[in-house]
Amino acid sequence: MTFADCLDFLIGPFVEFGFMRRALAGCLALSLSAPPLGVFLMLRRMSLMSEAMSHAILPGAAAGFLVAGLSLPAMTLGGLVAGLAVALAAGLVTRSTVLKEDASLAAFYLISLAGGVFLVSLRGSQVDLLHILFGTVLALDDDALTLLGGIASLTLVALALLYRPLVIECVDPLFLRTVSRAGGPVHSAFLALVVVNLVGGFQALGTLLAVGLMLLPAITARFWAADLSGLIPVAMLVSMLSSVTGLLVSYHAGIRLPTGPAIVLAAGALYLVSMLVGPRGGLLHRLVRRRHLEA
């Protein structure tokens, strides 16, 4: 294979086809905003919470679908409303009753998910349900791209503003409570960002796989970087790499390989490799016992 062939293999699809360029732009935007949130979720041991949230937005999206069919604004708005309602209700119950956050969130997302499945089955066919679960990354229109770009910008700006209280809230919530009342609002804002990103991601990748692009790169980054200033950029890089790899694999594959799952599988492969060879606690590094230092 010559260099030109290589180049053609890697860049050709994007040069040739507009839908590939759109897919790439959308995925890269999502790669900038979702992984940093995943890093915080992972560090707060809330990794599974995003999975729950992705279920929670389903009824909203379904309601939007019922009202307006496959319409981006309707489904986005519905998903946002449902997700934010579940996040806020769970936060409120956590603060005002004995329930811990995971329990109250579980209760609300289950209610929401059951409602969503109910709504979808009221009208949609199997095909529609698959669309909601797996998204249509190769059919991103201008509106969807604007939405993804807007979400990425909003997330990065909001994270920059919330960064310090968010970190303190993760490390020592009691301390933050004694010096400031910011803890509650900061936590709610963070959950809102997660919801917004899941809603954006579900346009491109579907609800299930949006979670993958949020969490897998973050978890992968743990094997490469030690602190937040490393984790966040590494997670973004892993996410971008997964997006490009997934798009190319699904384009070049002989069989019909759906793009959304291909992207998440690429992220999964990067995770498995990192788990083996990652310098920070990867399996191979644990097997080799290095000579200890003098002090």
Added chain:
Amino acid sequence: MSGEAARAGAIRFQGLTLGYDRHPAVHHLDGTIAAGDLLAVVGPNGAGKSTLLKGIVGEIRPLDGSVEAGPRSGAIAYLPQAAEIDRSFPLSVLDLVAMGLWRPLGAWRSLTRQRSRLIEALAAVGLNGFEDRPIGTLSGGQFQRALFARLILQDARIILLDEPFTGIDERTTADLLTLIRGWHREGRTVVAALHDLGQVRAHFASTLVLARRPIAWGPTREVLTPPVLARALRLSEAWDEAAAICRHEAHEAHHGGSPETPAPGHGHAGHGHGHDHHEHGHHDHDHGRAHHGAVS
């Protein structure tokens, strides 16, 4: 009285009852911790020491009565017994200590010019050169020192310490006690829940002996006597699941309320001059059940 409570650094209790599930863990505490006091809170396990500190800092709401701590509750620095700190979080010691500057800096103001202040605070607790270590790599004593550095930077009028020396070696304890005495000299109010009575006698001006209800409160020398301590031990009984509703209020009215005004810095528990009404069985309860009966 209200004028005094408004004084920065003073902490005033009025019939303060704190507890969990309506069961009091601190029962009817009255009195004022004077501004600048160096107060030790002692008592057996389950006596309500931690609960009292949580009540002062606002972590738990009073079941009854009130606590007033200076003009702003935010001016309190609080070191909990078992900090909820996630030590696996990838954070450097410097960043942990920098949290102490939240009050002046808030969420957005730059930390870069504060670096010398942070290093200074770390040096004051003997952690020179630890700035860039991840917090997960510190030993228990080193971590406690780092938390004290954060307390230094908080620069609070009132400092609450909940068993700060549990599991800490002698040298670290001595260093941190020196720091506490320094805070006392600077006129800060320091309240510490402690178990080591020798430590209390050597370093703390006044002592509150707690066994849910205040047993004695005053100058350490006068308070830490064998009879008082024996009583504290005897009174630290278990929860009575079927305890009746406390009718302290009615009792108070009947009593005329005359000796309820404590001298500044002293609780109404006094030094055993017979005002400990709980123990003398005046405490009326529904169905005539003894208030502190055995656990069923």
